[in-house]
Amino acid sequence: xxKPKQLLLACALGHFLLILAVCSRDTFSIVARGYTALPxxxxxxxxxxxxxxxxxxxxxxxxxxxxRRTLNLxxxxxxxEAGYGFFAPNVPDNYKLVFELHYADGxxxxxxxxxxxxxxxxxxxxLIDNIGNTPYDPLREVLVKMMAYxxxxxxxxxxxxxAVLGFILLPSPAELRRGIKExxxxxxAYDFVFAESKDAR
Amino acid sequence: xxxxxxxxxxxxxxxxxxxxILRVSLGLQLILYVLSLWRxxxxxxxxxxxxxxxxxxxxxxxxxxxxxxxxxxWLVSLAHKLGFAEGPxxxxxxxxxxxxxxxxxxGFLSRPAAIAAWLLHLAARSSGGFVTYGVxxxxxxxxxxxxxAPLPDRYSLDYALGWRCKAAPWRAGFxxxxxxxxxxxxYFFGGLAKSLGAGWWDGTSLWRALTRPPFHLLxxxxxxxxxxxxxxxxxxxxxxxxxxxxxxxxxxxxxFWLAAVLAMHIGIGLMMGLQLFAFIMxxxxxxxxxxxxxxxxxxxxxxxRARKAKA
Numbered sequence: 001x002x003k004p005k006q007l008l009l010a011c012a013l014g015h016f017l018l019i020l021a022v023c024s025r026d027t028f029s030i031v032a033r034g035y036t037a038l039p040x041x042x043x044x045x046x047x048x049x050x051x052x053x054x055x056x057x058x059x060x061x062x063x064x065x066x067x068r069r070t071l072n073l074x075x076x077x078x079x080x081e082a083g084y085g086f087f088a089p090n091v092p093d094n095y096k097l098v099f100e101l102h103y104a105d106g107x108x109x110x111x112x113x114x115x116x117x118x119x120x121x122x123x124x125x126x127l128i129d130n131i132g133n134t135p136y137d138p139l140r141e142v143l144v145k146m147m148a149y150x151x152x153x154x155x156x157x158x159x160x161x162x163a164v165l166g167f168i169l170l171p172s173p174a175e176l177r178r179g180i181k182e183x184x185x186x187x188x189a190y191d192f193v194f195a196e197s198k199d200a201r
Numbered sequence: 202x203x204x205x206x207x208x209x210x211x212x213x214x215x216x217x218x219x220x221x222i223l224r225v226s227l228g229l230q231l232i233l234y235v236l237s238l239w240r241x242x243x244x245x246x247x248x249x250x251x252x253x254x255x256x257x258x259x260x261x262x263x264x265x266x267x268x269x270x271x272x273x274x275w276l277v278s279l280a281h282k283l284g285f286a287e288g289p290x291x292x293x294x295x296x297x298x299x300x301x302x303x304x305x306x307x308g309f310l311s312r313p314a315a316i317a318a319w320l321l322h323l324a325a326r327s328s329g330g331f332v333t334y335g336v337x338x339x340x341x342x343x344x345x346x347x348x349x350a351p352l353p354d355r356y357s358l359d360y361a362l363g364w365r366c367k368a369a370p371w372r373a374g375f376x377x378x379x380x381x382x383x384x385x386x387x388y389f390f391g392g393l394a395k396s397l398g399a400g401w402w403d404g405t406s407l408w409r410a411l412t413r414p415p416f417h418l419l420x421x422x423x424x425x426x427x428x429x430x431x432x433x434x435x436x437x438x439x440x441x442x443x444x445x446x447x448x449x450x451x452x453x454x455x456x457f458w459l460a461a462v463l464a465m466h467i468g469i470g471l472m473m474g475l476q477l478f479a480f481i482m483x484x485x486x487x488x489x490x491x492x493x494x495x496x497x498x499x500x501x502x503x504x505x506r507a508r509k510a511k512a
């Protein structure tokens with residue numbers, strides 16, 4: 001095998017090793033968290049395997065470590081920083097965000113986040129799901145506040161915006177046959193008061 | 202012996218047909234992507250007080266991963282220094298993506314267009330952060346492979362103009378293998394993750410996927426009528442994905458497996474409204490495993506014509 005071929009092969013193997021590590025880490029992660037139908041006895045092993053793979057991918061290094069930054073740069077540029085378990089192992093809950101617009105005269109109006117077309121609507125829906133699934137509460141609040149602010153820009157005369165985050169409980173086929181419709185379960189509510197360009201919670 | 206096999210597998214001599222398929226269809230995908238977002242582009246990517254989610258926040262989070270990942274903020278900062286506002290710069294990025302998509306479609310300045318498309322899309326994806334989903338990840342994968350592939354291919358305008366790639370045919374074969382193996386890993390791990398959840402075996406997950414907003418295009422009552430088929434359909438999806446790395450390679454099963462996977466993606470596109478996602482998956486499959494089928498399809502047509510002529 002010629003030198004250029006050897007070099008290309010080494011690069012390809014490194015690339016595939018990274019894809020394998022990322023995908024395996026994600027798979028072990030869902031097992032470790034108990035999201036799968038596998039026996040609970042496999043969880044400790046999966047936790048260890050996930051930890052080893054995270055270590056191999058440099059995730060245990062400090063965020064300023066050059067090796068970690070370089071690796072993350074490559075993973076991002078090649079589009080291989082995440083696994084491919086879409087809608088797996090189970091289809092996640094669908095979050096919904098409703099804004100209550102409170103006016104000075106006591107009137108209350110309701111508004112849902114909206115986009116100009118279907119493609120942007122899909123992205124908006126992804127954003128709301130990301131907000132719902134964010135494990136870090138302060139970040140969730142900041143994101144909801146930004147969305148509330150974009151609503152306030154359209155309605156600057158409201159005195160307060162209450163953002164209600166919840167998820168939709170979808171009926172199963174059997175429930176739908178019994179006439180049960182989808183329902184909405186509130187998980188969090190945030191009140192925001194915006195005034196001119198300054199905002200306060 | 203092993204080295205020889207390895208060499209034969211990773212460096213087969215191939216024409217640039219598959220690169221032409223990838224280039225043209227990725228160009229089309231890029232055009233559809235930017236057109237689908239043209240009204241909301243600035244709303245999705247603007248910074249404080251102008252957009253939906255402050256781009257600065259997304260880019261600050263991105264910095265924790267790596268400060269070197271391309272982002273729209275770099276273009277905006279550069280333009281600020283030259284005295285331009287954010288709005289026109291974002292619009293320029295949109296126009297740049299559209300132009301790159303058009304160039305890729307016709308094969309004009311193929312290499313610069315592929316690199317520009319990859320970097321601009323990566324920047325938008327990185328700055329979009331919270332509003333990106335699977336389609337963006339697969340577009341990055343496709344554009345990354347296109348940017349490093351031997352370009353221009355022989356069906357491009359560049360080739361007609363005399364700008365030809367001097368790379369050996371094994372280079373085209375090598376890049377094809379990378380894409381093929383990557384697709385096998387994608388489907389295998391996608392199928393594995395699905396098959397680990399009980400919902401994909403009893404039809405619950407498929408029901409939830411089809412009734413979950415914003416993918417609920419089908420009337421639930423119609424779906425209810427066919428709900429008896431959902432467990433079988435869920436199992437077929439798991440098997441198709443898990444079996445992909447095995448059955449996509451032998452010529453005997455390739456046509457069937459490829460057709461089944463493409464049918465699955467068309468179904469996802471039509472029934473869940475994920476047209477762009479379906480299209481990028483079809484593109485990657487067609488480029489990776491469809492190009493080899495073109496000659497056999499042509500042969501089949503020629504045989505059929507010959508038979509008709511004889512008759």
